[in-house]
Amino acid sequence: MNSYFTRAAGLDGQRGVHGYYHEAVATANWSNDMGEMMRNSLLLMALCCVSSVAMAQQPSTYDAATIARGQYLVYAGGCNDCHSPKIMTPQGPVVDESRLLSGHPADQKLPKIPAGLIGPNGYGAVTTNDLTAWTGAWGTSFAANLTPDPTGIGNWTVEMFIKSFRTGKYMGISRPILPPMPWNWYGHETDADLTAIFAYLKSLKPVKNLVPEALPPGATIRAAHASHGSRAAH
Numbered sequence: 001m002n003s004y005f006t007r008a009a010g011l012d013g014q015r016g017v018h019g020y021y022h023e024a025v026a027t028a029n030w031s032n033d034m035g036e037m038m039r040n041s042l043l044l045m046a047l048c049c050v051s052s053v054a055m056a057q058q059p060s061t062y063d064a065a066t067i068a069r070g071q072y073l074v075y076a077g078g079c080n081d082c083h084s085p086k087i088m089t090p091q092g093p094v095v096d097e098s099r100l101l102s103g104h105p106a107d108q109k110l111p112k113i114p115a116g117l118i119g120p121n122g123y124g125a126v127t128t129n130d131l132t133a134w135t136g137a138w139g140t141s142f143a144a145n146l147t148p149d150p151t152g153i154g155n156w157t158v159e160m161f162i163k164s165f166r167t168g169k170y171m172g173i174s175r176p177i178l179p180p181m182p183w184n185w186y187g188h189e190t191d192a193d194l195t196a197i198f199a200y201l202k203s204l205k206p207v208k209n210l211v212p213e214a215l216p217p218g219a220t221i222r223a224a225h226a227s228h229g230s231r232a233a234h
Contacts, residue, residue, distance in 0.1 A: 062199035070200025073193055074101075077186070082143045086130035093130055102152065102207035103145035104132035110140070125180065134180050140215040141178040149206035153198075161198045162191055178214055 074080070083101045085108075086093035099105075110128065113135060117123055125136035132143040145152035153161070156171065163172025165187040170177060177183045186194075 062196075062202070066196050066199045067203050068200075069193070070196035070198065070203075073189075073197050074200055079146070082131045082134075082180075083146050085132060088129070099207055099209070101146040101201065101204060102149075102209045103211040104142035106210050106212065108132070136179060137217060138178050138214075139217045139219060141180075142211050142214065145207065145209045145211050146201050147204045147207045147209075148202045149208050151208050151210045152206070153201060154206065156198075158195055158198045162194045165189070165194060 079101060080095050083103055084095045085099045085102060085105050087096045108128075108130075110133060113126060117126065118136060125134055127134045134141050148154045160171045164170065164177065165183050166172065168177050168183045168187070169175065189197075
């Protein structure tokens with residue numbers, strides 16, 4: 001699942017439930033019983049709206065067998081190789097279990113790439129030590145946050161998830177998914193298997209980590225550093 005959805009999922013135009021509704025009900029001062037009844041009715045309607053939105057934002061529940069199947073597919077597919085930050089050890093990088101599948105760390109700076117390293121007579125692509133950022137002819141892409149945090153796939157539906165693998169597009173409708181994500185390989189999986197993967201990802205601990213946007217071909221490392229330090233929520 002070395003996916004490179006290059007923007008964190010589900011932040012476009014999103015705010016918390018209370019951000020939308022905390023001012024929705026005014027504290028009017030009615031002077032008669034009818035006014036009191038109207039106020040109570042409005043309060044009830046607002047509370048119902050908040051409840052409905054909150055329920056819509058909750059991840060769907062899946063049975064244990066589906067989640068276990070998804071975990072098996074994620075581990076067999078090597079998703080942690082690129083999507084999980086690493087801890088450096090004497091034996092090399094190992095997955096940081098506390099940030100499982102949370103994508104390229106937003107505060108991590110990219111190493112300098114020597115001029116001319118990538119090209120027809122050079123390397124096809126290079127990656128960081130933790131395998132969460134890749135640079136090639138397409139530019140620089142960053143492994144997505146796949147946890148159910150709003151900065152990850154917290155606002156995705158299973159339909160969006162499946163469609164992204166069928167179309168090779170972010171959320172199934174937007175920009176192309178960049179290399180090295182082999183979305184076309186995973187796109188051969190059944191709806192049931194992709195649903196199981198989604199179920200497992202939704203069961204993970206949410207990790208807040210707003211992954212940088214992709215950088216175009218030829219972008220400087222300085223621009224990459226700036227993208228880490230001056231990003232606003234999408």
